[in-house]
Amino acid sequence: MQLLHAPSWPHLSFQTSDRNSKGGLLSLEKCLQLSTANCSFQPQKLERSIWVSHKRNFFSFCATKATSVEAGSSAASSGTAEGDVLKALSQIIDPDFGTDIVTCGFVKDLLIDEASGEVSFRLELTTPACPIKDMFEQQANEVVARLPWVKKVAVTMSAQPAKPIFAGDLPAGLRRISNIVAVSSCKGGVGKSTVAVNLAYTLAGMGARVGVFDADVYGPSLPTMVSPENRLLEMNPEKRTIIPTDYLGVKLVSFGFAGQGRAIMRGPMVSGVIDQLLTTSEWGELDYLVIDMPPGTGDIQLTLCQVVPLTAAVIVTTPQKLAFIDVAKGVRMFSKLKVPCVAVVENMSHFDADGKRYYPFGRGSGSQVVQQFGIPHLFDLPIRPTLSASGDSGTPEVVADPQGEVAQTFQNLGVCVVQQCAKIRQQVSTAVTYDKSIKAIRVKVPDSEEEFLLHPATVRRNDHSAQSVDEWTGEQKLQYGDIPEDIEPEEIRPMGNYAVSITWPDGFSQIAPYDQLQMIERLVDVPQPTAVQS
Template sequence: MRTLRSDVRAISRRSVTRFASAAATPPVAPNQPPSQLLTPEEQVLAKLRNVIDPDFGEDIVACGFVRQLEVDASVGFVSFTLELTTPACPVKEMFQRQSTQFVKELPWVRDVSIKLTAQPPKPLLPESGRPGGLAKMGAKLHAHVFVSRVGIFDADVYGPSLPLMVNPEIKVLEMDPATKAIFPTEYEGVKVVSFGFAGQGSAIMRGPMVSGLIQQMLTTAAWGELDYLVVDFPPGTGDIQLTLCQTVSFSAAVIVTTPQKLAFIDVAKGIRMFAKLVVPCVAVVENMSYFEADGKRFFPFGQGSGERIQRDFGLPNLVRFPIVPDLSAAGDGGQPLVVADPTSATAAAFMDLGAAVVREVAKMAGRPARQAVYYDPQKDVISVQLPGETEFLLPPVVVRENDTSATSIDEWTGQRKRDEVPQDARPAAINPLGNYAVQISWSDGFNQVASYELLDELRRYAVPCQGPVAITLPGGLTAEAQL
């Protein structure tokens, strides 16, 4: 499944003044104005700096979440807005609780009012060349409760499964005769569109016909304002995936696999396809991972595929789903397990997956992926500066030699192939993939996904910052660089 969002962060409605650390707030008598060393606003902001965002590792003031701060010290009243990166922020209750707790530590504060909201929706980047308006990263506050507006698009024309898995009251898509807009049907508050709800047509179509149909259904559907649009792609790396990724700007991809080694081959192809389309993968889902009986856990299809994908491509989240009768029955009965039995362990795993995706998308929305890796043609080195680490330099051939794709690694044995790496190949472009990897396009046409974890492991091959260097790689290959 895939998540779609706006590619633009919201511009703050007004700036927030940032002050130096004020850990030592001067004591004041209760119900009296604070010390003149700090204004009341400064004291409140100093207290709010104790609330740390676990994903960004910074306080909520530095993250720019605090908005519309109002203070009346004479009556001890403080109010402000916490503007989060997403309406489904998994730690918003923690932010609200800790903010109230820290601000009330000020002896003159009697009442704290906090409003939760999310950054205003923005359309997709116009220069992206892809249409916007399908879904937006925003929020609506209804009766003081966040409502996340979600749509699901079933892009598998050959085998649409959504009509079997959900049971909406209206089971046929309708079209406006004047505008030709398709009206999604709705189930449990979620807007859904699937070829299976079209009520006519045949799934026996050629690739170009299918791609055109899918594109039409996605772009002409009257989705309205959405916070998230989840797209269920068909298996493989065919025309549908390419067409949709070139039609709209996807925020992230979730890779679905099974434990077998054979599955790793196809999944690796899918990850590399998304890398070429600059769609970061943020999670791996391992279906039919295990079953439990007599107090033991059994793995009928083997183990390790999910871990290898996570390791080789630096994906941050791995979620396993067991083989349980209730899960199949819920899917076949038109009532998903999260609706039929929301307190079950399997439903909790789905919630964990959703929270992980929301968290990763929010991180990318709140902190655009920075260029941590770049190629310096003058020095002929790849510069790497990972978060919290010092910069180090790698000869290009070192990075290329340690590629983990099927071109370099035998998918069946896991052994590295000894094909000679072109000595004159150099990075033509290096682009970040989310917060976990970069895609390197080489001058000879080769495309490589290099995770930050892999690059960190290559630190032992780092070269000095200046002067000619030469190192010997495993297998006798010599890498040279003039710094």
């Protein structure tokens, strides 16, 4: 057992090598529960993120907290204007990440003119569609204006440039897309395209750069649901790429715009066409690409999910009991591919007539999905003649009637998608990190409570690629002594929701799936944290 001391809080000591019944290290909460009894700081003052969802490993928590406490307190205690402003802004908590906007790194370009009392800064959010950006702007203005020496505050809002969080060889067309959201149903005709298109226009209305890819080659619906001026996709002959068409600022690609009508093709051919249409399109910078998936869970859908680094999936269903069985198939497919299903839309759930609400297809299948598979959000869409009419007229309902009840439901779905994608990105990008102060790789697998530490050399020695293990004979090519004990990773980047790519100083790029990392021997004797040279 080893006791560890936080650099600037010597009174804190945590028992870190205790293992739980499954052999994993004790959770951060347990460590803190064990240890805070004897210490003078108050756990309720911990950032919410520590106690809520992003329970960081204790070591890094101490290191970061100690550093930020030191930096913050020295700035604050020396009474610098910058310290005052940052302290004021750190009262604003991002409810999704559970931490303050300064720690989130949102505050940029801080300029202070002490003589005139003028302060200006930019808040760079993770997405332009952030549903609470106005609230952030207002609060930032207010908290800084409250400082006694401040006379004028100028806040500008911006969003991070679009970029995928996934490392690896992405097709060129997908390299500048932040989030790819699949809208899927397990059988045809349930309203999947209606949901995909209205969701896309809702996200665009929230300020995001959006594209829609209609992956249904057999029955493309996009051409009847939107009215772009140019109804044919153009080719860039030099680059041999496809230029999406555009309607009200949303980029659109569909086989129905390829001048071919619906296709008569066999499965593998369909996969090829979809793959080519999607990956050779010049999507440019997008915050969200919504994919209207072909119905079902067969090979075409599987191949598509494997080509595209999906961030999340939305499942569309109808209320019949039988639909539940189909939905279950879809959820399992995404779960196998490690794509989180963030919402279920129960379409055609009811209609209102004669002052009464009718449920012609029964009730309860949507909530059964939510309960059984732990999908956090369920949205009901009523049967509406206007929804059907807008599908045929070429103007999505959320554009035709932006204040209506349907638009409100899509607004809620849009907010859910934005928040869930941001959370997934945060979880994935912090799932595997290198903590230089204790020379350990820290693993916090998304959607799991488990956190543990690994010795870098052990991770490198456990590489299962062809460079390390003979694929045919299983013979170990990489020898224990080939890897120096003190090797440190140069870079760790997520590869989808299932693995990370680790670059080592010898140039070797190791793909380490979470499943594999979970099997590796864990670090028990954790080294004392040391000051990290930046």
